[in-house]
Amino acid sequence: MRSGFISVKFLKLESNDGIVENSQNMLSREVDWTLLSFENGTASPTIWLDFGNKVTGFLYVELEDSSSGSLVYEYGPTLDSMFYRKTMPMPANNVLTLDGSFVALRYLKLSLASESPFPYSCFAKIRRIGIRDSSYPALYKGGFESDVPLWNDIWQAGAYTVQLCMQPSEYSYAFDYTLTSEKKAFVRDWRNPYSKYVIWDGPRRDREAWIGDVRTEALLIYSAFGAYEVAKSTLALFYDLQNTAGIVPGSATSGQDFKEYNLWWLASVWECYLFSGDKAFLAYIYPGIRRLLEWIFYSVDDRGFLYNDKGWMWTFPRQGYNGATQCVLYFALECAEKLELTMDNTESAEACRVLREEIKRNINAEFWDEAKGVYFDTIHLANLQTFVPSDINCYATVFGIADTARTERVLDYLKNNMWNEFGSTTIDKKIRNVVFTPEHKKQLAMYFGEVKDEDAESILWTHNKQIWPFIVAYEVEANFIAGRTEDAFALIEACWGNMLGQDPGTFWEFVDAESGEFSTNIIMPGSRHDIMGSACHGWSGWVAYLMQAYVLGIKPSKAGFAEIIISPQLGVLRKVSGSLPTPHGIIKLSIEMDEARLQLSLDCPDEVAVHYEISASMLSGRTLEIVRNKQRIIV
Structure with missing residues (x-):
């Protein structure tokens, strides 16, 4: 458990043209203040601080005294990513400042600034500095220990990564400047009977509940913390956002409508009931289940397939009848069948069973490459129709769509064509000379403005044979299910062991497949928004759940x-x-x-x-x- 005030450690100082006295004093309640001062027109002294791991909340500074001028904070998850800067005027009462802006960081760089045209001494006497923690005050009721410390550390880092993604709903959304006043009011005022906390994708970006992410994070939340109320709160949030047609948005605040993510809600509701046994919650949310199922049965084609009318989910443009979405639909209907049986609706349960069996037959008929021994999929680019991604293959093996023989061939193919020293990549071969369709260019315009053909490959670089722990964890699970324990362990050590040895101490959204490092490149170059990769992403932490479910068993x-x-x-x-x-x-x-x-x-x-x-x-x-x-x- 960790809550309240988070202290910080001294890392280094740069006096420059100024003065720093008693640099350690501001790190303790028991001693006097630290002095920073400089003459206007010269370089301010700078103090570098380290919180020891990623932390979230609100910067807090307590002053003994100060001149006019400003405190300047620069911060980031790693020393190479101190891209975020806040300038705060010295407080009028020289006693206390509390920055109301939510932050997620590990490293903090503190200096002074003066905008006065006249020479004078700018100074601040700092009594105390730290973070007022905002994350869910989790009790670690679950746990994992072994005779090899690496695996214990991976579990702890995974659980902590997810804890930092359990945050009060009122702080949601890193891009709130894009929201309408009505949506801002919803974020500020939304309440539910379960908890004020919801499950975000990451505490810096996007600070938003995404239902595909929620499914994986919730499994660990049940296993590590027993915090059923946070999962219920998040699922209730999506229930409140469900439209009259039955569609649940993919993202709770920005309201992005992905037909595949819509399906994860069904699976997440079932798993919440499986772990909590709370039938009252199930009864509360059941009308939404019925609406979504009605929409699914209305929307599928004669193969049982669902059409994606958006350009992407978590990966490449996937508009159309792509195979990965049909795998998720199969799993969602399996969960829906169990939900309907629980609610004594045997007729609907049988309809779900019949439809998912039809989907399973057609996935195996249309997306299996017998020569390669792997599932292929469609990609919505103007110059490419099919490719071999990891997601359809991981889903098909984990959800039981592939039989034993095909599972073995798939896992061999992934190991031989996608593994490297840092994990398993998203596709088997890099896609070159990318050309977007006109529809996808229109969708991307909300992020980039006008998109030209020459921009396409750079926009998609993060998914082009890169490593995303979200889907690597599904491959880990597939290996455990198939009894390929050595391969499951090897993947965990390669992917999460690599991240564990680097800053900030939490697990990242994705890994640069060539360097194995947290990339400080912008995910989508040219975007109007702050979309550097997330150094603390909940969907990468769910590997800790797999360790409890399959290693401990x-x-x-x-x-x-x-x-x-x-x-x-x-x-x-x-x-x-x-x-x-x-x-x-x-x-x-x-x-x-x-x-x-x-x-x-x-x-x-x-x-x-x-x-x-x-x-x-x-x-x-x-x-x-x-x-x-x-x-x-x-x-």
């Missing part, structure tokens, strides 16, 4: 943890322990394995039924011993 199989399945995959590890919050209490599990023995020690509420699925590779001649609540139940 605990997953709910009935709503509200009435029943769980324990099926661990230890891979390179020999000792693993962890915990998982449930509505009945916390489940704790420790596993030890050597050449002769496999021992599981479980502390679990009596209300939870447990099924064990221990793989042959985990047993492999070992004696199995299971202890539940200190009673040996199997040897």
Whole structure:
């Protein structure tokens, strides 16, 4: 848990033409002030500060005394990305300043400024500086530990990344200057019965709830914090934004309408019920489920496919009947079938089952490349119709669209054609000589103004064989499901282990595939908005959920943890322990394995039924011993 005031550490100082006295004093409550001063017309002294990790909230400065002039803050997530600057007048009472602007940063550079044309001494005596934390005050009820510190650190960084994306809804949207007054009022005033916090994509950019991101982040929020109320709040937000046709927006504040993201809401509602067991919440939101299902059945074609009428979701332009969207539709309908059965609507549940089976047949008939052993997909460019992306292949294997034989071929293809030392790339080959369609140029105009053909490749560079942990995590899950434990571990270490060793300490939106670094290049060069890559992105943190669900091996199989399945995959590890919050209490599990023995020690509420699925590779001649609540139940 971390909330309240976040202190900062001294990094370095540059006196320049000024004076710095007692530079460490402002970092402690117990001692006197730090002095910064310079003569107007010369270079101000500068102090560099480090919060030790990414933090969010409001800059706070307490002054003993000051001259006229301004305090200047420059900040960013890394030392190479100090692109953000705020200038604040010295406070009139020389006692306290509280900057009302939301910030997300790790490093802070503090200096002084004077706009006076006359010579004088500009100074500030700073008693205290820090951040008033804004993130959800999470209790880490769940956890993961092993005999190898790297994996423990990856879990902690993933959980912390997602915690920083749990923020009060009233602070939403980095681009609020683009909003209408009506939308600004909605952001400021929206309330719900569950929580004031919602799930953002990232705390700097976009500071917005995106339902495709929410699905992955919520899984970790349940497993690490048991914070069901934050997920309910976010799902209720999208419910309130659902239009009369039944469509849920892809993004809550900017209101971008992606037909694929619309589908993730169904999956997220089911998973919220699966983990929380809160049928009252399900009943509350059920009218929205019915409206969305009616829209789906009205909108699909005779193959069961849904048309995307927008140019992109999270990746390349995907307008049309692309295969990745049909995979998400299949999964959404599987979740909808379970929701309808829960609500005793057997007729609708059966309709969902029939439609998704039709979709599954047609995906395999239309998007499978037998020669390559992989699924291809469509891309909406003027000079290219098909390509091999990771998303359709990951979705097809994780959601059960691909059979066992195809799953093995797909995972071999991804490993052989997309893996590098930093993870797995978005596509198998870079796309060259990109030409946008006229429709897509119109859609991009809201960001760039006029878009020319020569701009196309630079605009798409971030997805052109780059590494996006969001989809890499689906590939990790696919490998776990297929029993390819070594490959799952190798991908986690390559992608998240690489980020872990770099600033700011949280997991990024995407990784530069060539350098393995956090890119300080603008995601879409020429854009009117601040869209440098996000150094703290919740969809990259959900790998921590996969470690609890597949390495520790605990997953709910009935709503509200009435029943769980324990099926661990230890891979390179020999000792693993962890915990998982449930509505009945916390489940704790420790596993030890050597050449002769496999021992599981479980502390679990009596209300939870447990099924064990221990793989042959985990047993492999070992004696199995299971202890539940200190009673040996199997040897």
